[in-house]
Amino acid sequence: MADFLIQRSFISLVTLFLITVIVFAGVRMIPGDPARVMAGTEADAAGLEEVRQKYGLRDPLPVQYVKWAGRALRGDLGESIRTKEPVLRLIGQKLPITLQLAAYSLVIALLIAIPAGVLAAVRRNTAWDYLASGVSLCGVSIPNFWLGIMLILLLSVRLQWLPASGFVSPFEDLWGNTQRLLMPAVVLGAALAAVLMRQTRNSMIEVLSADYIRTAYAKGLRTGLVVFRHAIRNGLIPVITIFGLQLGALIGGAVVTEQIFVVPGFGRLILEGVFTRDYPIVQGVVLVTASAYVLVSLLVDVSYSLLNPRIRIQGGGDES
């Protein structure tokens, strides 16, 4: 077990190292002089040189990387070039906002997807099925920036039911927070709901044709009881797997959604960081995100191995 843990930890560290190197080099490969972007397009030569000196842009890339990684290992992700705020504090402010948005979207996606998917499966090849499939197709096909603008125009500009944008903390104003996150959560949840709905439908169709379901019907049970007591539990297992896989996509989708609804979350932080060549922010955000993914993967691997010793890896190969 110790060998397994060491091996997995080593792989995680190498993964993390490679990710940070790729991002570090990647942001520096964006066309245009970063000093020019940082100093403003109207800065003179002396101003540009000063920026280069100040942020070590004259150093070779490996030297810049080692300096940054050294500070990051000590828990110092630096400060924003534009605003001088510590990157760690910015991440601490923004991450909970995006997580809350993602949580709302998941709830909305599940509330739409599971009833619609089950209905489409139970009423297969009826108008209900076609309707649910059609709506699902729309959910996948409509770009979220378009849907976002349309919702703002309808619910905020025309009907004036919801605020068009912004964010307030739930601790400050829970109702205001819910009002402001409703539209972005619907937009973010729409595509996910569509994917989950299709998955639920397919899975439920398969389960509903199983022998034990037929037996349940033969016993004289009503459809509702068969579906909700016997079919849905098994039908949702593949849905949960897909649901987990979609979490990453949800965080990615938040970049666009936060931009449309002016939600000051993680997505806007990284987007602004890239546009303004605020390297410490981009590197810090990527490091934190990658670390979270790597850590979760490591924990999953460890928990699998605890639950099922056959999948422990020894000497580079599977025991089984």
Place this chain on the structure above:
Amino acid sequence: MRIRLGCVVAIVLSVLVAVATAEAQKKTLVIGLNQDPDILDPTLARTYVGRIIFEHMCEKLYEIDENLRIFPQLAAELPAFSDGGKTVTIKLRTGVKFNDGTPLNAEAMKYSLDRHREMKGSSRRSELDHVDAVEVVDPATVRLKLKAPFSPITAILADRAGMPVSPTQARKLDDKFGTAPVCVGPWAFAERVAQDRIVLEKSTHYFDPGQAKFDRLVFRIITDDNVRLANLRSGDIDFMHLVNPTHAASLRKEGRFDVASVPGIGYSAFNINLRNKNGKPPAAPGDLGTPLANDPRVREALELSIDREALNQVVWEGQYTPDCTPISPVSPFYDKSRKCPTRDIARAKKLLADAGLASGYTFELTVQNQPPERRVGEVIQQMAKEAGFNVSIQPMEFAAALDADDAGKLPAFLVGWSGRVDPDANIHQFHTCKGSLNTTQSCDETVDSLLNKAREVSDQKERADLYKQAIDRITARRNVVYLYHLNYIAAYPKNLKGYKAVPDGLIRIKGASWN
């Protein structure tokens, strides 16, 4: 009966709450900006949008009005020039306090000016490069010793270089001053949430408190034009900065909003590389060997193929101000007698034929990779085609295009300049032989002499005449072909009264209020 009474109480209470909320909202003005400012430190700040925040919390020695006239703000009067223009004496307004309650006096002003000049990473250093020393004459007077006479100094002090910062706060926070800035202003910094909002609250120390009619100003960062517009229409913001010209007409038609439009002090133009072979000055110029660079007739033909009015109508729905000079029509230095060349395809074709290019001429025009800039490039392409030019449009990321332009790799480049109040900063560095932004490497000693002389004299009429002569020569050599001045368009509800649009495009809420 008890239930009915309860209902009445609940209704009355909810009405009272709604009224109180509406009143609180009325005392707050929400302004939508298109960009998140950089650090809110007048010494280090670089962004245009940051100047909008400073307008409300960091006043300066001088200010400009709607006609670009300079008037004293924290100074008591306009500066006095002596010693042949090399000494500038500035009298300060008395009884002024920073927003932390400390006094603004000559010592504090000297501290701030020296901080702008000497602090590491200062963005004001080059602006105050002509200042040799700052002296305290008495508690209400400072004196600037200049290296040489430099009349644009007053305009420079009407921007961030003329903003005093609280020495107490600046010493305490040093280069983090921008995280909790303290200056003199009708509103004081209260809170900033990056990429979301900046909140200012009414100052308790401002010398003219009646000017701040709102208790709070909230600047919200909404980068997308369409989303900012939707927020204005839904009432989530009260004031929209930088309305897209294509939206201005529809907003006017709606009737709910006032749309203020003022020609800006900046310009849009295309540079034609004349002799930049190895980089901009101080690199030496070289012969590019192309007809566009070497033959003035080709450049004249190109300009004559362009219809500035039509360009403005097609791309900007007629909302901008066509012109052929770097000076805005609202400037007191603008030459009202100047007539811009009008489109003349026959003459353009003749000039090309005279240059031995009757069969046509092909060149590359680089544009910023943004839809509006690409549209401008395409309209120029179509217009020039009729005269015999085959213009190839090269969209490029802006920072990369600036680098390529500096290095002399672009034959022609469509670019703009945000503009400054004094014409010197809009012309000198682009057109003098050793100018720091002379990327076309154009060089004419007469132009140099005229522009240098305009820096030395302080009489406005005399300066205007010098600029007129310089612009005559610049427009004839056509290293920069000026196209139009963009208009700053802002929109706000009709019941907001007292707002005045100033040609620098910065929002000034001071004095404005709900009707």
